Amino acid sequence: MKLLKVQALEAKHGLLKAVRGIDLSLDEGEKLALVGANGAGKTTLLRTIAGIHPASSGRVYLDGIDVTAVPAHARSSMGIALVPEGRKLFGSMSVADNLKVATSAGRRGRWNFESVVEALPQLKPKLKAQAGSLSGGQQQAVAIGRALMTNPRVLLLDELSLGLSPLAVQGVYDSLATVATAGTPLILVEQDLQRTFDVADRIVCVLEGRAVASGRTDELTREEVMDYYFGHRVSASGEAV
Numbered sequence: 001m002k003l004l005k006v007q008a009l010e011a012k013h014g015l016l017k018a019v020r021g022i023d024l025s026l027d028e029g030e031k032l033a034l035v036g037a038n039g040a041g042k043t044t045l046l047r048t049i050a051g052i053h054p055a056s057s058g059r060v061y062l063d064g065i066d067v068t069a070v071p072a073h074a075r076s077s078m079g080i081a082l083v084p085e086g087r088k089l090f091g092s093m094s095v096a097d098n099l100k101v102a103t104s105a106g107r108r109g110r111w112n113f114e115s116v117v118e119a120l121p122q123l124k125p126k127l128k129a130q131a132g133s134l135s136g137g138q139q140q141a142v143a144i145g146r147a148l149m150t151n152p153r154v155l156l157l158d159e160l161s162l163g164l165s166p167l168a169v170q171g172v173y174d175s176l177a178t179v180a181t182a183g184t185p186l187i188l189v190e191q192d193l194q195r196t197f198d199v200a201d202r203i204v205c206v207l208e209g210r211a212v213a214s215g216r217t218d219e220l221t222r223e224e225v226m227d228y229y230f231g232h233r234v235s236a237s238g239e240a241v
């Protein structure tokens with residue numbers, strides 16, 4: 001059984017269909033990247049998997065259980081955690097409290113306050129600081145730590161490097177490597193293709209709300225992914241594949 005299965009998923013913003021019949025699945029320990037241009041529907045897809053955005057049709061299964069109608073907070077308790085674009089921390093609360101507040105939403109497991117701080121050592125000297133006073137990279141580490149505190153079965157990561165300096169991005173990806181080594185399955189949205197190839201086992205290309213291609217990172221080339229990204233590579237039927 002797949003850990004996470006998304007079946008013919010659709011999601012709208014008003015009349016606009018942002019996600020159009022997407023099928024995808026994630027296995028235990030797998031790292032999947034969603035790649036696509038701005039506005040392709042990646043954020044809406046992640047938010048719909050997390051239950052923050054409603055599905056207009058289709059289904060989301062976690063461990064074979066249909067969670068499509070389960071509200072976001074309950075999905076979080078079941079093991080779907082989202083690190084949202086823009087991080088959405090409690091800026092006036094301390095870093096420690098931002099982490100601890102997630103405990104109540106979560107499951108028991110290997111991640112707790114001590115193990116999360118151990119995995120994200122840049123947070124150690126900042127635990128008492130207000131989250132809003134941290135640099136962007138440090139805030140991103142808090143957001144990852146907060147998601148880990150729920151002991152997710154699946155970690156959804158939306159554009160971790162957005163607005164960060166190259167040095168901060170490196171720090172965030174060093175943290176992510178620790179998480180990935182721990183075997184937490186994840187779905188990552190990342191604009192930087194090199195980082196995508198470094199982190200992910202598999203890539204799904206999203207174009208105008210549809211999953212138009214998928215493949216293992218050791219079998220796809222960057223050129224192929226770029227072709228799908230821009231919709232230049234299409235099937236004989238005229239549709240991108």
Ligand SMILES: Nc1ncnc2c1ncn2[C@@H]1O[C@H](COP(=O)(O)OP(=O)(O)OP(=O)(O)O)[C@@H](O)[C@H]1O
Binds near residue numbers: 036040044
């Ligand atoms: N709150 C909203 N209201 C109306 N339309 C929206 C809203 N959010 C996204 N959209 C539209 O839905 C489509 C998909 O957007 P989405 O943010 O999911 O794409 P994305 O691939 O994550 O892009 P980006 O990389 O820019 O975040 C786009 O056409 C976008 O303009």
